[in-house]
Amino acid sequence: MTTHKAYVSYIIQTMTRKVADAPAQEKVKSSNQSLVVSAIENLVDQASKLHATNIHIEPRDRYIIVRYRIGNDLRVGTKLPLSEFEELVRSSKTLARLDPEETKRPQEGNFNLNVNGQQHNISLSTIPLLNGEKVLFSLHSAALSAPSLEGLGYWGDSLETVKLSLSKHSGLIVIASNGRGANAMTLLCIAHYLNNPALSVGSIEDPIIYSIPHVTQMEISSHGPTYTQAMQRLVNQGANALLLSNLPDRRSASAAMRQAKKILVCASINSNSALSALRQFNKIGSSPEITMSNFNLVVGQTLVKKLCVSCRESFMPSAAQLKQMQKLVSSFSFSKLNKLEALASEAGLGSDLKNLGTTKTSVQRLWRASKRGCPECEHSGYFGYIMTTETVDMTSPSIKSQIIKPLALEQLKTLAVKSGTIPQPTDGLIKCARGLIDFNDVVNLTT
Numbered sequence: 015m016t017t018h019k020a021y022v023s024y025i026i027q028t029m030t031r032k033v034a035d036a037p038a039q040e041k042v043k044s045s046n047q048s049l050v051v052s053a054i055e056n057l058v059d060q061a062s063k064l065h066a067t068n069i070h071i072e073p074r075d076r077y078i079i080v081r082y083r084i085g086n087d088l089r090v091g092t093k094l095p096l097s098e099f100e101e102l103v104r105s106s107k108t109l110a111r112l113d114p115e116e117t118k119r120p121q122e123g124n125f126n127l128n129v130n131g132q133q134h135n136i137s138l139s140t141i142p143l144l145n146g147e148k149v150l151f152s153l154h155s156a157a158l159s160a161p162s163l164e165g166l167g168y169w170g171d172s173l174e175t176v177k178l179s180l181s182k183h184s185g186l187i188v189i190a191s192n193g194r195g196a197n198a199m200t201l202l203c204i205a206h207y208l209n210n211p212a213l214s215v216g217s218i219e220d221p222i223i224y225s226i227p228h229v230t231q232m233e234i235s236s237h238g239p240t241y242t243q244a245m246q247r248l249v250n251q252g253a254n255a256l257l258l259s260n261l262p263d264r265r266s267a268s269a270a271m272r273q274a275k276k277i278l279v280c281a282s283i284n285s286n287s288a289l290s291a292l293r294q295f296n297k298i299g300s301s302p303e304i305t306m307s308n309f310n311l312v313v314g315q316t317l318v319k320k321l322c323v324s325c326r327e328s329f330m331p332s333a334a335q336l337k338q339m340q341k342l343v344s345s346f347s348f349s350k351l352n353k354l355e356a357l358a359s360e361a362g363l364g365s366d367l368k369n370l371g372t373t374k375t376s377v378q379r380l381w382r383a384s385k386r387g388c389p390e391c392e393h394s395g396y397f398g399y400i401m402t403t404e405t406v407d408m409t410s411p412s413i414k415s416q417i418i419k420p421l422a423l424e425q426l427k428t429l430a431v432k433s434g435t436i437p438q439p440t441d442g443l444i445k446c447a448r449g450l451i452d453f454n455d456v457v458n459l460t461t
């Protein structure tokens with residue numbers, strides 16, 4: 015990147031970031047709303063301790079109910095006096111530079127909040143209700159360092175496949191996750207992986223969740239460029255790689271496929287699995303063969319809560335649980351599971367466990383969360399997150415040779431498994447055997 019381009023990137027980055035800064039916090043705090051802002055700080059502090067990603071705040075008949083999103087669960091937290099509600103919503107809007115008097119239409123914004131020395135970036139969303147408004151804080155801690163691909167949950171051959179795809183100069187990588195948080199975390203990880211002074215990386219986000227050094231970040235807003243226009247602007251500025259968060263529609267997905275013929279494009283969509291992501295893209299291309307020839311890699315991921323290592327519990331699966339496992343894993347065999355667990359252990363998954371939980375003929379030990387938890391995990395039984403993953407290498411010769419023929423996606427799934435893809439439920443089961451995730455979270459995975 016030339017010095018001029020680096021300067022322009024910096025300017026665009028600065029202009030497109032709409033995150034309120036610390037003075038906004040101070041501005042509100044200097045007014046008579048300081049008590050309410052302190053209450054907001056307490057809520058954010060509590061959410062941070064619980065490793066929650068969202069805070070839901072709603073008025074009820076006699077009180078305000080606060081709930082924390084931890085993984086897929088909503089945990090009921092503090093009840094606040096109803097009399098504080100209006101001021102709490104108004105102060106939140108002021109922090110996010112929204113119109114505090116507007117109560118009849120939804121509003122969205124961002125702000126930074128410093129709590130006990132830790133900087134949090136928070137997205138605020140408000141929607142009108144019959145009896146007031148619902149407020150949602152989405153927490154994106156600035157203290158979070160970018161996770162590594164291994165930290166996200168990639169291991170073994172799938173890790174190597176992802177790394178190889180990211181080393182290419184063109185082609186499309188599609189990341190299908192169960193939510194914006196999981197997609198944002200993955201793109202953050204990829205941005206750091208690609209981070210190289212010789213490479214110009216542009217990203218389009220809606221909204222910007224994490225600030226990524228050396229990446230030109232553009233945010234989509236109602237008064238800014240459209241998704242497709244933003245993509246073109248970044249390409250015009252010489253981007254070598256594009257990171258596209260949550261492709262919103264058919265037009266932007268088509269544009270992403272066009273750009274992928276010239277540069278590397280990593281696009282995330284909300285979807286449950288690699289197969290359903292392919293189904294969505296298949297509807298966009300003029301024919302399945304054309305669509306699929308643009309792909310390098312399709313990744314399916316599910317963000318799940320990681321077990322607290324201080325209080326997790328091991329158990330021997332019952333006959334009924336063994337049946338559940340067999341339903342989850344196509345052509346199930348104990349020896350296959352045992353072989354995969356051994357590979358996962360060698361790759362460092364659950365490195366604190368000396369012995370394997372599986373043998374060639376049985377499953378001796380799986381893991382679940384403690385109901386009582388411990389002080390380490392604030393008695394939740396969980397600590398942090400990890401993904402269950404599945405990677406379909408669309409460039410593998412066996413898949414590529416089939417793409418020239420119109421191919422049913424179900425057939426493609428069978429083919430992918432034959433060429434080495436470990437489906438998410440199998441990956442989940444391995445991670446459960448390695449003490450990383452709860453068996454019930456594996457059962458809930460979409461096949």
Ligand SMILES: [Zn+2]
Binds near residue numbers: 387391
């Ligand atoms: Zn614990």
